[in-house]
Amino acid sequence: MKKIIHTTVLFGALVMFFCSCKRDDYFIGGSKHNAKVDMTTYDYLKSNSQGLFDTLLLLVDAAGVKEKINKPGISFFAPTDYSINGYLNKRVAEEQNIDPFRKWTIDSMIKYELPKFRDSIDAYIVGESIDYSTMTQNGKLFGTMLPGSQVVVSYEETRDPALGYNPNVSTIPRIVYYTFLFGPIAPPIVAQNIPSTLGKRERVQTSGIQSNSGMIHVLNNQHTLFFRK
Template identity: 45%
Template sequence: MKNIIKFFMISALAGIILVSCKKNDYIVGGKLENTTTTLSTYDYLKSNRYNMFDTLLLVVDKAGLKDVINQKGITFYAPTDFAINNYLQAKTLQAQKKNPFARYSIDTLIKYDLNVFKDSLNTYIIPKTVTYGSLTENGVVFNTSKTGSQAVVSFEKTYDPNLGYTSATSTAPSIEYYTFIKGKLPNVVVASDIPDTVGVRVLCQTTGLTTSTGQLNVLSNSHVLFFKQ
C-alpha cells in the first residue's frame, strides 16, 4: 500500500504548528479520515474550520468564478489565503521601490487585477481527474485550463523527516508536487530536476480529496499566488 502524505500547516505567532485532526482536517504521515465529501469543491473550501480559504473565495466570488472551480471532472490545486498574502506582500515591496508608502492590498487586487485573477486561476486547474495511480516519480505533463499552459504533477518518495519520513517504516512515504511550467520543457522530464527558469515547483500539502464535483488538492502555504518567485 502506498504511504501517502497529507499535511496541513497553520501559521501562528509562535511559528508553524502541525495539526492532526479528523474528517476535513489534514494530518502528517497518514491519510484523511474521509477522502470523499458530498460537498462541492467551493463549499468544501468554504466549510474549512480554519478559514484557510476565505480570501481566495472572496476573490473567486468577486470574479464570478464559483462555477469554474466547481466544474465536473476537474482537479483544482487550491492556493490558500497564505499564498494570496505572500503575493500581496511581494507586490507591496515592488510598489514601495517607487513609493515607500505604497500598499498593495486585497482591495487593490480586486479593483485593478481581477481580470488577471480570472485568467490566472486557470493555471491551478487541470481539466481532468488526477489520481495517484496516474502519476509517476518523474512526473506527468498536463495541460492546464489556461490556454497554452502546462503543469508537471509528480508523486515522489521523500526521506525528509519534516515531510513524514521515519526510519521506523520500511517504505518511504510519497508526496505530490505541482510544477507550473513557464519555460520550455526538456524532451525527458524529471520533475525534481526542472530548473526555476522553466517551472515553479510547489509542494501539495493536501491531496486526494474527491468532492461532489471533482478532485481537490491544496498547495503549500509558502506558495505565492500566480506562481510568482
C-alpha cells in the same frame, strides 16, 4: 471584508499515507479523514474550519469564477490564503519601490487585478481528474485551463523527516508536487530535475480529496499566488 488569516495551520498532508491508512483516507493535523466529501469543491473549501480559503473564495466570488473550480471532472490545485498574503507582500514591496508610502491590499487586488485573477486561476486547474493511480514518481505532463500552459504533476518518495520519513518504517512516504512550467520542456520528464528557470515547483500539502465536482489538491502555504518568484 474578511481578513487574510495569520494563524499557523499544521497539515499532515498525506505524508504518512502509505504508512497507516487506506487509499480512501488522508491525514490532516494527525487525524484520519475520508478522502471523499459529499459537497462541491467550492463548498469544501468554504467549510474549512480554520478559514484557510476565505480570502481565496472572496476573490473567486468577486471575479465570478465559482463555476471554474466547480467544473465537473477537473483537478483544482488550490492556493491557500497564505499564498495570497505572500503575493500581496510582494506587491507592496514593488509599489514601495516607487513610493515608500504606497500599499497594496486585498481591496487593491479586487479593484485593479480581478481580470488577472479571473484568467490566472486557470493555471491551478487541470481539465481532468488526477488521483494517485494516474501519478508517477517522475511526473506526468498536463495542460491547465490557462491556454498554452502546462504543469508536471509528480508523486515522489521522500526521505525528509520533516515530511514524514521514518527510517524505522519500511514504507517510504510519498508527496505530490505541482510544477508550473514557464515554457515547453524536452522529454524525458523528471520533475525533480526541472530547473527553476523552466518551472516553479510547489509541494502539495494536502492531496487526493474527491469532491462531488472534482479532485482537490491544496498547495503548501509558502506558495505565492500566480507563481510569483
